[in-house]
Amino acid sequence: MSTTGISKRRVRWHIAIFLAPAVLVYTAIMIIPLFGTLQLSLFREIDQKQIFVGLENFRTLLGDPRWSETFWNALGNNSWFFVIHMLVQNPLGILFAALLSSPRLRFSAFYRTAIFVPTILSFVIVGFAWKLILSPLWGIAPNMLDAVGLKSLFAPWLGKPEYALTTLGLISVWQFIGIPMMLIYAALLSIPDEVLEAAECDGITGMQQFWKIKLPLILPSIGIISILTFVGNFNAFDLIYTTQGALAGPNYATDILGTFLYRTFFGFQLQLGDPNMGSAIASLMFLIILAGVSIYLFGIQTRLRRYQF
Amino acid sequence: MTNKAMSTLLLASTILASVGLANAQDATLTIESWRNDDLEIWQSKIIPAFEAKHPGIKVKFTPSAPAEYNGVLNSKLDAGSAGDLITCRPFDASLALYEAGHLAPVTDLEGMKNFSSVAKSGWSTDDGSVQFCVPMASVIHGFIYNKDAFDELGLSVPATEAELFAALDKIKADGNYIPMAMGTNDQWEAATMGYQNIGPNYWKGEEGRLALISGEHKLTDEVWTKPYETLARWKDYLGDGFEAQTYPDSQNMFTLGRAAVYPAGSWEISGFNNLADFKMGAFPPPVPNAGDECYISDHTDIAIGMNAKTENAEAAKTFLNWVGSEEFASLYANALPGFFSLSDHTIAMDDPLAQEFVSWRGKCNSTIRSTYQILSRGTPNLENETWNASANVIRGSESPADAGKRLQDGLASWYAPHQ
Structure with missing residues (x-):
């Protein structure tokens, strides 16, 4: 795309025509609803009419002690949910990828498939299956622990406020660990053999080779995985809803922004839906995710060193 | 999505x-x-x-x-x-x-x-x-019990709360049955089949419900926190790991004959008739003291x-x-x-269990669930908060007095008669 030498050129219509379908579809199903939500959050229904109230909904959400308590609780839980994924899912994903890419591992295709399969399962199946596994009444978890004499370690994890969110986080990790594993695995495979051979000639092998050669080369992939995890976690809803319901029990211990949004927007049981406050929450979720992605794009990604072979 | x-x-x-x-x-x-x-x-x-x-x-x-x-x-x-x-x-x-x-x-x-x-x-x-x-249609709250289990243990139908707890103690001591089938995972069981089931006997049905709406009663009053104290005592009679027990779990537990008493709503009758292969009976929420007038939730x-x-x-x-x-x-x-x-x-009506439920209309005073009319109009929503409070109280993570205070503060934050 060099522009030197050509001062005048014809309008290149074909670019617009080729872009049009994607732009139109994307605008219709993503951009317009997004702005619709932002707009809805600036209104409030008073006497069956939508009245413009400016940022009043946001003031209620962050200023009213009850709304803000629920909001910060949900944000805090959401952050913990994200931390679990960053601390467990991604390091384990890298570990599995490193093991899988080892040429000496047998049955690697089997392991790869087995670890990846949960990713393609529906949230409903995963939530329901784990709920049954962990059920104190019919679950196999208490029996399995009993078989090795550790029954005392069993607790109704999903029903205890102090464990429920961590348990759900780990279930989600179990489901999605295949994605970082596959991305890192692909990145590891794309490292040219010459680089590794050169390293071996210099006496860098085994673990040292992983830390000094491979890891720096896959850092951009790790960055992408982190940001995907961030966006996915802060948009999460399905798993909590299918296992704990919209009230995100016990005692709101598993309430994340998605379930808080759902309860507010659509209402729950006797609570009527409030699309305006719901949109305010959705807008804040959008801003939080936007902020996170921006920090990554401008603060981190530009500083990552890339290597070309 | x-x-x-x-x-x-x-x-x-x-x-x-x-x-x-x-x-x-x-x-x-x-x-x-x-x-x-x-x-x-x-x-x-x-x-x-x-x-x-x-x-x-x-x-x-x-x-x-x-x-x-x-x-x-x-x-x-x-x-x-x-x-x-x-x-x-x-x-x-x-x-x-x-x-x-x-x-x-x-x-x-x-x-x-x-x-x-x-x-x-x-x-x-x-x-x-x-x-x-x-x-x-309306639905009536009460308790459904496993008649075979009661006969086996020689228990009679409890009329007062003391008799109910005595019966539960006996079932627990025997060890063959889980005394009561209920879980706190879905929260609404605790509120609907727990609090709204036994509560009317304390707040005297319509009298208390209307007094709460008019602002004469507060949720911190004894008649509104006492049911929570009773609920808190249920904890010892529920199954292992009741914290993670869901509503269908409770239903299955009872219809499989593993539990003796099920705090119920009458809507369970047709489902239970199809599933249970033992004889079932029902009794209205037991009154706190012998001779008290009885109240039922006929919602x-x-x-x-x-x-x-x-x-x-x-x-x-x-x-x-x-x-x-x-x-x-x-x-x-x-x-x-x-x-x-x-x-x-x-x-x-042909169904004996349904007949039993509906017969209470004759001897007890009917009321509806306390949180449904007017009081769940604002945010925080009193009904949803009651679910949460009832589950907390049964789990033992919130004291009855604290729960009452939290609900009262929430209600007073938007409902003028309580301000």
């Missing part, structure tokens, strides 16, 4: 509904409902009975999932694609629909004459002047109204009048034992 899926669903149902209308030559009435469990009964019993009497009117029963019903219905009404007849939740959910102009008033319908004012209270404006749904639960924008208003009115008739009351009460007719007709 949910939003998108929902609108697709709505679009699809709109198209299907309009196709249906275009093909039909007679008036076709579509009923919106959350009772998807009853689909079979509507199609095989209720609708044929109506259509036989009213040729020229066809009826379609199109239920959606209970948890999604309110949201789906509101979206459909706003989009103008909702059915002609709308099953009404009691109180504010339906009142809001009436006020938004979605439900037509039914005050002057012939069939409305057959209902008492208590029956109509769930679907009236606050001043009681306009009704917008025809009452269909107006389900009604049916007319979409204000329906094109088949005459046919819809015909149907609503029929809902008020003795024929419908008898059909419904016998097809769905546990949903008791709210009309003044005397209905003969």
Whole structure:
């Protein structure tokens, strides 16, 4: 795309025509609803009419002690949910990828498939299956622990406020660990053999080779995985809803922004839906995710060193 | 995601509904409902009975999932694609629909004459002047017990709370049965089958409920926190890991014969009859002291109204009048034992368990759930908070006094009579 030498050129219509379908579809199903939500959050229904109230909904959400308590609780839980994924899912994903890419591992295709399969399962199946596994009444978890004499370690994890969110986080990790594993695995495979051979000639092998050669080369992939995890976690809803319901029990211990949004927007049981406050929450979720992605794009990604072979 | 899926669903149902209308030559009435469990009964019993009497009117029963019903219905009404007849939740959910102009008033319908004012209270404006749904049925709370287990252990039906706890102690000591089947995972069990079940005996039914609405009573008063103290004692009699036990878990636990007592709502009767292979009995919530007057929750639960924008208003009115008739009351009460007719007709019911439940109407005072009328209008929502508080109290993570205080503060934050 060099522009030197050509001062005048014809309008290149074909670019617009080729872009049009994607732009139109994307605008219709993503951009317009997004702005619709932002707009809805600036209104409030008073006497069956939508009245413009400016940022009043946001003031209620962050200023009213009850709304803000629920909001910060949900944000805090959401952050913990994200931390679990960053601390467990991604390091384990890298570990599995490193093991899988080892040429000496047998049955690697089997392991790869087995670890990846949960990713393609529906949230409903995963939530329901784990709920049954962990059920104190019919679950196999208490029996399995009993078989090795550790029954005392069993607790109704999903029903205890102090464990429920961590348990759900780990279930989600179990489901999605295949994605970082596959991305890192692909990145590891794309490292040219010459680089590794050169390293071996210099006496860098085994673990040292992983830390000094491979890891720096896959850092951009790790960055992408982190940001995907961030966006996915802060948009999460399905798993909590299918296992704990919209009230995100016990005692709101598993309430994340998605379930808080759902309860507010659509209402729950006797609570009527409030699309305006719901949109305010959705807008804040959008801003939080936007902020996170921006920090990554401008603060981190530009500083990552890339290597070309 | 949910939003998108929902609108697709709505679009699809709109198209299907309009196709249906275009093909039909007679008036076709579509009923919106959350009772998807009853689909079979509507199609095989209720609708044929109506259509036989009213040729020229066809009826379609199109239920959606209970948890999604309110949201789906509101979206459909706003989009103008909702059915002609709308099953009404009691109180504010339906009142809001009436006020938004979605439900037509039914005050002057012939069939409305057959209902008492208590029956109509769930679907009236606050001043009681306009009704917008025809009452269909109420549900009664109480306890269902495993008769075989009681006989085996030589227990008699408890009449007072002390007797209930004595019986539970005995069952626990015996060890063959889990004394009580309930979990706190879904939260609403704790509130609906727990707090709202035993509570009326403490706050004296309607008397306390109305005093709470008028602001004379506070939720921190003893009559409102005492039921929580009793609930807190239930903890020792529930199954292992009840914290993660869900509503279907509790149902299965009882119908498989593993538990002896089940805090229940009468809607369980038909399901339990099909599943349990032991004899069942029922007793009303035991009174705190021997000789106390007894109160039961006889909650107006389900009604049916007319979409204000329906094109088949005459046919819809015909149907609503029929809902008020003795024929419908008898059909419904016998097809769905546990949903008791709210009309003044005397209905003969065949099911012994349902007979037992309905007999309490004669000896105890009826009331409805305390949080449903007016008090769940604001944020925080008193009903939802009660779920949370009841589950917390049973789990032991919140004291009854703290729960009462939290609910009172929440209610006072938006409800003028309590400020």
